[in-house]
Amino acid sequence: MSDTARGTSRRYGTRPTMKDVAARAGVGLKTVSRVVNGEPGVTPDTERRVQEAITSLGFRRNDSARILRKGRTASIGLVLEDLADPFYGPLNRAVEEVARSHGALLINGSSAEDPSREQELVLALCARRVDGLVIIPAGDDHRYLEPEITAGIATVFVDRPAGRIEADAVLSDNYGGARDAVAHLIAHGHRRIGFIGDQPRIHTARERLRGYHAAMAAAGLPVDDSWVSLGSTAPDRVRAATTTMLDAPAGVTALFAGNNRVTVTAVRVLRERPRPVALVGFDDFELADLVRPAITVVTQDPADMGRTAAGLLFRRLDGIEDPPRSTEIPTRLIARGSGEIPPSED
Amino acid sequence: MSDTARGTSRRYGTRPTMKDVAARAGVGLKTVSRVVNGEPGVTPDTERRVQEAITSLGFRRNDSARILRKGRTASIGLVLEDLADPFYGPLNRAVEEVARSHGALLINGSSAEDPSREQELVLALCARRVDGLVIIPAGDDHRYLEPEITAGIATVFVDRPAGRIEADAVLSDNYGGARDAVAHLIAHGHRRIGFIGDQPRIHTARERLRGYHAAMAAAGLPVDDSWVSLGSTAPDRVRAATTTMLDAPAGVTALFAGNNRVTVTAVRVLRERPRPVALVGFDDFELADLVRPAITVVTQDPADMGRTAAGLLFRRLDGIEDPPRSTEIPTRLIARGSGEIPPSED
């Protein structure tokens, strides 16, 4: 009678369990568990027999069962806004790196800037019993997380703060960065400066707007309503807003772009115009130094944000119980040319 | 006596289970399960009582237990080379999108181009019993996956084929794309064309090299060994290789860059040189059209690759049992300027 027919037959799609390994090696179930987990108290000889059974059966421990038994999943969730946005690449990678160094897996998904999808995703991760969550929030009401946090799921918000609950957050200095950017343009002689930003629903967009106003006010400059445009960052809208601001009588002579998507579109639009227009963008991007003029930007450090957030998360998981705190990551202005263009005379 | 002391007391960090909900609602365990899963056979009145208990306790189903019981995890794994590489952003997103449309979660991680790390990550995902895997391989021997595939974990390779095993693969037409790129340069008068590529260990690098040779041979052009440089894509090495090729007596008049990282470094190097040098890059990248000259590229479609791979994966999960097949995604040459520069006279 063949080996497979001897009671331990395996159908396609069925995996051997510790029980099978134990039977094959002629030892008890718990002994297999000991070998698999490298626990002490197993003779070299027994261990060898078990190892042989493991390789010959192709056994691999079922982590679902292990998780169920142990309570900890050794995995964390990352919810971000758009997996394809280059800004989040380094952040994603940094979080993964930290998770890895703590022996945890990373489960992630993107909310596509949709609050209900964010919630759905977060709760799915909670149902999986991830140990912790790093969230770049799309919505502004996170009370739905309260039971989860009470139940012990550590949560750190990145890039934007949590809404309506107390929670750790790691944020860029959006206000200060925007103020610096606009002050830079003012220092180069501009008095009519346009701001094209993201939807005001988004915290970073509001903060950057606040920085814009602060810089203008500090220089004693008035702000005309038509110089500010907030809304979708779809190329069409940004293109229209830019053109309108520039073409108006006494239009703006410089632009401050509220994020990398806006900046890129603005560069394309400015390309087509007869006169050079000064531009400073929020967020750095690859090749910003190769375009002519090279683009002056206020840069955030997404890798640092990810690292900081994940580090904080694992400190929480280690049992640190301080009250929630907000960490601010500084921004830096990099002058490359586009921000130093003087106002063009009409 | 307070409610919490009545036997259902909850410590911080403990979660209510279906048993707790059942006790609170005064029904049986299985009835709670029915309500949670929307199964029929529950009176509206009972259902209401259970729902109340669920919300008041903040119950959320433990998916680890569910997975253990049901066997299917409704999650797939994605292993890629570098989460921060912009090329993989759209691919990542496309895979997530497809997973989502099938109600599955995405677990991912990056191998950092290290075969042992790839294996470690893949096996960790298998231990979690993901239903399927999408892998951008770093190594070239995937026999370690055989027991997993036999056990029923569907696997699709993307961007590069599996090594030493039969498996589905979704690949770009690297050979054809490279041939087209080089033929394009030849058509614009170049006879001495350099190729700077990735490590020959990597399948795509070999295929692109093959395309380079094919185009040269088809035009009856000789290839000098010094015109080909394969190795790390670190900026330093690429810079050195580029400079050497261009500065040699009878050096190359055009460059074919083997991937986006090489292209970007090449653009920086060419910037600093007195004479224009023709350049075609493999992979498109944002702003390639804004640099002057705009960069001519052979573009792949990473989103399409991700979509195709994930689609294939889910077809496998639905039980389609065809033999493994390799799907090729076409590439497209986009002429923007840098590839149409004629050879400079010495």
Add this chain to the structure above:
DNA sequence: CCGTTGATTGACAACGTTGTCTAGAGGCTA
């Protein structure tokens, strides 16, 4: 030679859920 120690090993329950099976209530038909 016996009691003690320490090392190795396995039996068993438990983690929280779902599938199966059976019990009971109530309505319908003959």
Add this chain to the structure above:
DNA sequence: TAGCCTCTAGACAACGTTGTCAATCAACGG
């Protein structure tokens, strides 16, 4: 009214692992 059927509901086992505890055995000191 007896017999049958339908519908709701719960008891129980099982998924594969790990923690607890007790049993066995060899070696050793007295």
